[in-house]
Amino acid sequence: MNLACKIIASICFSQEIEMNRADLAYGTGPVVSSLDKVLSTFHVQRQAYHGKSFVGNHVHRCCTVEVIEALTAAPMKVMLENMTDDVPLAAHEQLLRESANIKKKYSDIFLKFADVHHGINHARAISPEEINQIDICIKEFLNSFRASFPSSNISPSLHLLEDHAVEQLRKFRVGFSLLNEQGGELIHTDFNRTGRVVHGMRDPLQRLMAVMRRHLVGTTPEVQTNIAKTSRKHEY
Structure with a gap:
């Protein structure tokens, strides 16, 4: 009987939590909304179709230190702005740690991707020394991606980047923007x-x-x- 009462009490408690929890559709929370605001300050707009992707010029604009810093700092900023006194101290500290971890992880990945992007997405000639440096940047980016998202699959685009991009650069010795x-x-x-x-x-x-x-x-x-x-x- 005591076990049954505990189970019922646990179910009621869970239902109470669910009733008090705000239901948000995917991609509509305060953090995601703040990211769009950050992008708009840099005159970057995601396309309404094609999975909210970016046009080429906007990708180039986003691959700068200034934009990456602003984007990765957004979760911490939103959390601090919306923190209320009824949030327990333990939960407050957990949110601080989570937002700091998000900034650290995504700053590292975005900056390494930016190195790859600036190395290959142009229409100028590339020297053998530059190709060797691009090869290093691609390997560092993929290593960080696997370490941060160990359960994620490697997409065809990442496979082409990792296993075939450098080979093509050495063959044609020109950036991918011509292609x-x-x-x-x-x-x-x-x-x-x-x-x-x-x-x-x-x-x-x-x-x-x-x-x-x-x-x-x-x-x-x-x-x-x-x-x-x-x-x-x-x-x-």
Whole structure:
């Protein structure tokens, strides 16, 4: 009978907790809402569709120390702003530790991802030394990811990054921006910039050839090397 009373009392207590607990839909809590506010201060907006993902320019903007610090500090800030006197001291200390752990874990991962992002997502030529450094950054990022999320699976994108990205960089010796949609937009911008420089040429074919020649020289490492060697010969 005593055991039954304890079970009933436990059930009633659990039901009371559930009744007093605020039901929040996924992604609608105060911390998540604060993250969107932080992003808006840096003029970054997640897309309404495609899983609330970011456009390429906004990813580049988020991969800065200033934005990463603001995002990872948001949980602690929200917790302190919403703390009330009826919260027990033990719970208060636990919340402080949890928010500090969140900041530490995600700061480490975001900063290492930012190193990878800045190393590969551009349209310029890459030297062998830079590729070796990018390889180190990718390994450090994946090591931190596995340590922080041991039960998470490696997605196809992370697999490509870990096992195939460096191989492709060594083969083509140029950033990945030439191989995706954002890279196409970047090239389009570069073409427009070059077109404004050569707009004084009367012959449209000469203008086009000048734009394409400059693009080839700027994106092909072998061409840049040959030009540098020729220039040194002329100096003598």
